[in-house]
Every structure is written in C-alpha cells, then in structure tokens.
Amino acid sequence: MLRLHSYEYHRPASLDEAIELLSRHSGDVMPIAGGTDLVPNMKHQLFTPGHLVALRGLPELKGIGEEGGSIRLGAAESLASVAAHPLIGELLPSLADACADISGPQLRRMGTIGGNLCLDTRCTYYNQTFFWREALGFCLKKDGDDCHVVRGGTRCVAAHSADAATALMTLGASLELAGQAGRRSIPIEDFFTSDGVWNRRMEPGEILVAIDVPKPIAGTRFSFQKLRIRESIDFPLINLAAACRLDGQERVESLCMVASGMGAYPRKIGKVEDAARGNRLDAAVIESVAHQAFRQSHPLDNIAVDKDWRRAMVPVLVRRALEAMAG
Numbered sequence: 001m002l003r004l005h006s007y008e009y010h011r012p013a014s015l016d017e018a019i020e021l022l023s024r025h026s027g028d029v030m031p032i033a034g035g036t037d038l039v040p041n042m043k044h045q046l047f048t049p050g051h052l053v054a055l056r057g058l059p060e061l062k063g064i065g066e067e068g069g070s071i072r073l074g075a076a077e078s079l080a081s082v083a084a085h086p087l088i089g090e091l092l093p094s095l096a097d098a099c100a101d102i103s104g105p106q107l108r109r110m111g112t113i114g115g116n117l118c119l120d121t122r123c124t125y126y127n128q129t130f131f132w133r134e135a136l137g138f139c140l141k142k143d144g145d146d147c148h149v150v151r152g153g154t155r156c157v158a159a160h161s162a163d164a165a166t167a168l169m170t171l172g173a174s175l176e177l178a179g180q181a182g183r184r185s186i187p188i189e190d191f192f193t194s195d196g197v198w199n200r201r202m203e204p205g206e207i208l209v210a211i212d213v214p215k216p217i218a219g220t221r222f223s224f225q226k227l228r229i230r231e232s233i234d235f236p237l238i239n240l241a242a243a244c245r246l247d248g249q250e251r252v253e254s255l256c257m258v259a260s261g262m263g264a265y266p267r268k269i270g271k272v273e274d275a276a277r278g279n280r281l282d283a284a285v286i287e288s289v290a291h292q293a294f295r296q297s298h299p300l301d302n303i304a305v306d307k308d309w310r311r312a313m314v315p316v317l318v319r320r321a322l323e324a325m326a327g
C-alpha cells in the first residue's frame with residue numbers, strides 16, 4: 001500500500017490568507033486544488049511538503065461568466081463544471097471537449113481547470129513509486145543525476161500532458177496570478193517553459209486565480225482531438241487543438257493549431273496557416289496541412305508508447321480536426 005507522509009492541511013478563507021500561508025511556509029508548502037494529481041504524486045514521494053494550502057474553497061477562484069469582451073473562468077472551477085457550462089459549450093467548444101475528455105467522471109468532479117494548467121510534467125521514468133525509481137537509480141528531475149530519456153542530458157524534458165492548456169492556447173487565453181508581489185496577468189503562450197522540472201513561469205508562492213479568454217470572433221470554428229490508449233481514464237499520448245476562421249466563401253482566413261504530449265510544453269505547430277490560408281478545406285489542402293504538421297512534430301521518448309507511432313498519428317489528428325471544422 002502507498003501511504004501519504006504526514007503534513008498539515010490549511011483551509012484559508014480568502015485569497016490573501018492563502019498567499020500569506022504559502023509565504024509563511026515557503027520551501028515546505030504546496031497549494032492543493034482537487035488533489036487528483038498532487039495526492040498520487042505525494043504517494044509516490046515525488047513531493048513531500050510539510051504543509052498543504054487548500055484552494056478549492058476560495059471564493060476568489062470561483063465562477064464562470066462574461067466580463068466585458070472576455071469569458072472569465074475561476075481557477076478552482078471543476079473540469080466537470082467547465083465542460084458542462086452552456087457559455088463554454090456555445091463559445092469555446094474545444095475547451096468544453098478538452099475538459100470532458102480528461103480522465104473519468106470522479107476525477108473531473110474533483111479536478112480543477114487551474115490544477116490542469118499547473119499540472120506537473122509526466123515521464124515514464126518519473127511517475128513511478130519510490131521503490132521503482134530507487135531501483136532505477138532515480139533521475140535528474142527527482143533525487144538523481146541522470147536522465148533516462150536523453151542519456152547524459154543535463155536538462156529534464158518530461159512531457160506536458162494537460163489537455164485544457166492546449167485548447168486554451170488556441171483561444172488566446174491569459175492567466176491571472178496572485179502572490180506576495182501582487183497580481184499580474186500573463187498570456188498563456190508565455191506561461192510554459194521547456195524545463196521539465198518546473199515548466200511554468202510562476203513563482204512557487206503564486207496562485208493561479210483565473211483564466212480570461214477573449215470572446216472568439218463570430219464564425220470561428222474549433223476542434224479538440226486526443227490520442228490515448230483507451231477511450232477512458234488515460235493521459236494524452238498527444239493532444240491537438242485547432243481554431244480556424246473561414247470567410248464567406250469558406251476560404252481559410254486564419255488557422256491556429258497547438259499540440260502537446262510531445263515535450264515539456266504545448267507548442268503551436270508552425271507553418272500550418274501558410275499551407276491553408278486562402279484555400280477551402282478540401283482533401284488536398286487538408287493533406288498538405290497534415291504533412292506540414294508531421295514535419296514539425298518530434299515527440300520525445302518519455303512516455304511508454306512508441307514515439308514514431310505517436311508522430312505518425314499527428315497527421316491523423318490534424319485531418320480529424322480539419323474535417324470537423326470543414327463541416
């Protein structure tokens with residue numbers, strides 16, 4: 001049986017109190033939202049903080065609604081409530097689909113959209129029990145000094161495996177963070193880094209408060225596609241989100257595609273817009289975009305499914321997304 005270490009659980013009543021607790025116990029504390037990722041990771045002794053600060057009950061992190069030209073989502077809203085919200089279904093369907101495709105019903109009820117954005121990276125040599133990792137000699141990311149994916153490498157390249165982040169990148173979202181230094185906003189495009197140990201540009205004492213998504217231009221079409229082993233509780237082997245605007249003659253005005261599961265952060269797939277702009281999404285154009293996406297994609301060998309097969313599946317997901325958006 002995997003046991004949890006002992007820790008003190010704090011339930012702050014306000015955002016300010018949560019920030020104060022994170023600062024007071026700095027170096028030995030972590031925020032916890034739904035706990036669907038953090039608790040298993042603690043059981044694997046990947047994190048052993050002496051203090052946990054609960055975020056799910058904070059009123060400042062709740063609510064989904066329109067604010068000016070944006071849709072604002074509180075970071076502590078559950079994945080299930082984002083997926084089922086009529087506003088999200090109507091205006092941001094790829095985000096609703098991404099949230100609805102995450103793990104299973106119980107985890108979607110507990111897991112939050114903020115926890116999804118702050119999700120730790122995953123690697124087949126890291127997301128294991130302490131005993132398993134000890135037998136391997138640990139790795140760079142935790143307790144060791146070698147990487148088993150890039151031998152002799154000096155940097156961790158574990159995979160970003162969160163689904164909602166990919167959709168939010170095609171939607172131009174920005175993230176509101178709060179900490180001892182006050183509040184700030186950062187475009188989601190600038191939020192992630194290539195460091196597999198800590199892949200986000202936020203201080204350990206900062207809290208993700210909310211996500212703001214500009215209302216899409218009318219007529220924009222969206223798609224979210226996910227490759228997983230079974231159609232149930234599985235992290236993505238690759239996920240892909242797309243947003244496409246067509247003119248009155250169904251010609252592509254803009255196309256944005258973002259994929260993740262291949263490296264430490266979700267990436268825009270370059271040059272796909274060049275292959276599509278000004279054209280209808282017919283079979284030849286779809287094939288050309290799929291080919292471009294294949295050329296741009298290089299999954300790392302850090303999850304337990306063959307990287308060449310995962311790469312070969314990228315054009316399949318691209319075709320599905322474009323066909324769905326072409327109607």
Ligand SMILES: Cc1cc2nc3c(=O)[nH]c(=O)nc-3n(C[C@H](O)[C@H](O)[C@H](O)COP(=O)(O)OP(=O)(O)OC[C@H]3O[C@@H](n4cnc5c(N)ncnc54)[C@H](O)[C@@H]3O)c2cc1C
Nearest residue numbers: 033034035036037038103111112114115116118162163208
């Ligand atoms: C079996 C299983 C299958 C899963 N499948 C998927 C999947 O298919 N796709 C997917 O994307 N995820 C998957 N997950 C991961 C997880 O359930 C979700 O990503 C979920 O959204 C995480 O949210 P949470 O609130 O539970 O985060 P927590 O576990 O509470 O926290 C995760 C991390 O984020 C930090 N954090 C949480 N909220 C905040 C905040 N507001 N500000 C600052 N830091 C914060 C925590 O400190 C922690 O480091 C799966 C998990 C399990 C156990």
Ligand code: SF4
Nearest residue numbers: 123139147148156157
């Ligand atoms: S990529 Fe290397 S260092 Fe990072 S978690 Fe995997 S084995 Fe460890």
